Amino acid sequence: MNSNATVSVVILSSNSVHLDATHLNDDSLIIQKRIWALVSRCNDTNAFIDVVPAMNSLTVYLSNPAELEKWQTTLAQWWDEIDPQQHQGTHHKIITHYGGDFGPDLNFVADAHGLSPKQVIELHSSAHYQVLFLGFQPGFVYLHGLNEQLHTPRRATPRTHVTKGSVAIGASQTGIYPADSPGGWHIIGHTDFTLFNCHANPPSVIQPGDTLQFVCLESAL
Amino acid sequence: MITVLKPGLLMTIQDKGRAGFRHLGVAQSGAVDRYAMTIANRLLGNNDNDAVIEITLGLAQLQFNCDTVIALIGTDMKAKLDDTPVYPGWTYTVKQGQILTFSAARNGFRAYLAVKGGIICEQVMNSRATDLAAGFGGATAAALKDNDTLSITPYSQSWPKLGALSPPKRNVIRIHPSIHANLLKQSVLDDFCVKTWQVTPQSNRMGVRLQTQSNQLTHSHSLPSLPVSPGSIQLPPNGEPIVLLNDGQTTGGYPLLGTVISADLYHFAQLKPGDSINFSYVDLATANAAQAKLDAHMQQLSIALKNKY
Numbered sequence: 222m223n224s225n226a227t228v229s230v231v232i233l234s235s236n237s238v239h240l241d242a243t244h245l246n247d248d249s250l251i252i253q254k255r256i257w258a259l260v261s262r263c264n265d266t267n268a269f270i271d272v273v274p275a276m277n278s279l280t281v282y283l284s285n286p287a288e289l290e291k292w293q294t295t296l297a298q299w300w301d302e303i304d305p306q307q308h309q310g311t312h313h314k315i316i317t318h319y320g321g322d323f324g325p326d327l328n329f330v331a332d333a334h335g336l337s338p339k340q341v342i343e344l345h346s347s348a349h350y351q352v353l354f355l356g357f358q359p360g361f362v363y364l365h366g367l368n369e370q371l372h373t374p375r376r377a378t379p380r381t382h383v384t385k386g387s388v389a390i391g392a393s394q395t396g397i398y399p400a401d402s403p404g405g406w407h408i409i410g411h412t413d414f415t416l417f418n419c420h421a422n423p424p425s426v427i428q429p430g431d432t433l434q435f436v437c438l439e440s441a442l
Numbered sequence: 443m444i445t446v447l448k449p450g451l452l453m454t455i456q457d458k459g460r461a462g463f464r465h466l467g468v469a470q471s472g473a474v475d476r477y478a479m480t481i482a483n484r485l486l487g488n489n490d491n492d493a494v495i496e497i498t499l500g501l502a503q504l505q506f507n508c509d510t511v512i513a514l515i516g517t518d519m520k521a522k523l524d525d526t527p528v529y530p531g532w533t534y535t536v537k538q539g540q541i542l543t544f545s546a547a548r549n550g551f552r553a554y555l556a557v558k559g560g561i562i563c564e565q566v567m568n569s570r571a572t573d574l575a576a577g578f579g580g581a582t583a584a585a586l587k588d589n590d591t592l593s594i595t596p597y598s599q600s601w602p603k604l605g606a607l608s609p610p611k612r613n614v615i616r617i618h619p620s621i622h623a624n625l626l627k628q629s630v631l632d633d634f635c636v637k638t639w640q641v642t643p644q645s646n647r648m649g650v651r652l653q654t655q656s657n658q659l660t661h662s663h664s665l666p667s668l669p670v671s672p673g674s675i676q677l678p679p680n681g682e683p684i685v686l687l688n689d690g691q692t693t694g695g696y697p698l699l700g701t702v703i704s705a706d707l708y709h710f711a712q713l714k715p716g717d718s719i720n721f722s723y724v725d726l727a728t729a730n731a732a733q734a735k736l737d738a739h740m741q742q743l744s745i746a747l748k749n750k751y
Binding site: 361 | 461462463464465466467468469566567573575576577578579618621665666667668669671673691692693701703704726729730733
């Protein structure tokens with residue numbers, strides 16, 4: 222329960238410090254909320270080139286390498302002080318066309334769990350998801366909150382081409398492909414929501430610590 | 443304007459790359475050898491971060507459709523401007539219509555061609571570097587191909603013949619300690635440094651993949667995704683390390699054997715499949731001293747070039 226005492230903060234390189242909270246006993250979502258709050262506190266300084274959260278961990282890349290040890294100490298101190306509720310993300314509604322040509326694997330996912338396609342849509346679109354962090358490719362959001370009834374092992378053979386905007390399920394995760402790419406997740410729908418636009422500022426509308434929900438197009442009309 | 447007649451194995455527009463967008467999943471991109479790129483720019487009086495052409499292996503051909511001055515830094519690809527040899531490390535004046543032809547590199551893998559005033563293209567997220575995987579940046583948002591054209595500012599005035607030495611090669615790459623030393627056994631870390639590693643053909647700008655004989659580094663650890671960056675050395679369960687380079691992803695779930703010190707990362711630009719390297723753990727003071735030495739090399743170049751233009 223004591224998430225304060227044992228976080229590890231180590232020097233990764235001459236200009237980066239890594240905070241690792243993966244071994245703490247708290248619920249991983251609680252730990253992640255603390256990570257988001259810490260990211261936001263770090264971003265309030267001008268000390269970093271980039272502040273990159275991942276799963277219950279964080280790496281900061283320093284503008285001034287001479288401050289390496291100072292930030293190693295400060296991050297550990299801030300972790301103890303931080304209020305996990307401090308970070309309030311933006312909520313996004315992702316209008317989604319489920320099934321048919323938009324979601325060629327919807328029936329497969331339904332059959333795999335003895336559900337009807339309608340029940341899969343209902344379970345997928347009724348949850349509120351937390352954006353844990355971004356990675357894999359520009360604008361790709363790792364989401365927390367997929368209903369356990371929908372956890373589905375990845376496709377045995379990945380597709381060589383998945384269309385931008387595809388809404389998919391892979392193992393215990395659900396996500397949206399921000400660009401055309403290969404992919405091994407089951408595609409259950411499609412959204413026109415643009416996750417990443419390299420000419421926009423910021424290029425990714427969705428940020429770590431935000432929340433989102435999928436809204437079934439038919440019910441949105 | 444420059445016309446790409448043949449791009450060779452891989453030809454891209456690069457600068458120092460994108461900083462500050464890793465939290466959105468955006469790779470750094472940029473020249474794998476940022477020092478070669480910088481030296482090429484400085485010989486022409488360009489800004490350090492002006493866009494250059496990164497040439498991989500060679501077998502490439504460019505035609506200049508206007509007068510300009512070029513500087514070529516990196517491995518020797520037996521380049522010729524029409525019939526005149528072009529040696530790495532020097533500036534050359536180019537006349538409209540001339541063709542620059544590269545043969546294959548023998549001792550290295552990459553060369554950087556800067557032109558007077560830089561390659562002109564739009565900045566995307568504060569950089570002209572090409573992000574190959576995501577498809578933005580550079581002149582065409584992709585690797586250059588036959589008949590692509592590159593915009594440059596014509597330059598017909600005289601320019602002095604200038605040359606520069608590149609920092610020396612190293613075969614032993616210095617690395618920061620592993621943050622997963624408790625997870626990976628000490629014998630694994632020791633073994634990593636004892637072994638000589640060969641670069642595999644699967645290597646690219648995302649990462650250099652390594653193999654060795656009688657590999658003892660296999661494991662079964664899987665970690666929650668953690669941030670990674672160019673220089674991170676991942677150890678997948680098959681025991682074959684991957685040194686992430688400029689196009690590497692922003693997060694990964696493999697344990698890290700260590701991080702290449704900033705002063706040694708540029709050496710990976712010249713490693714081609716089959717080349718051998720070794721690794722050695724060093725402390726922070728050694729890493730900082732190595733970077734200071736490299737910074738001094740670049741500073742000396744600036745001083746030497748002062749008043750030469």
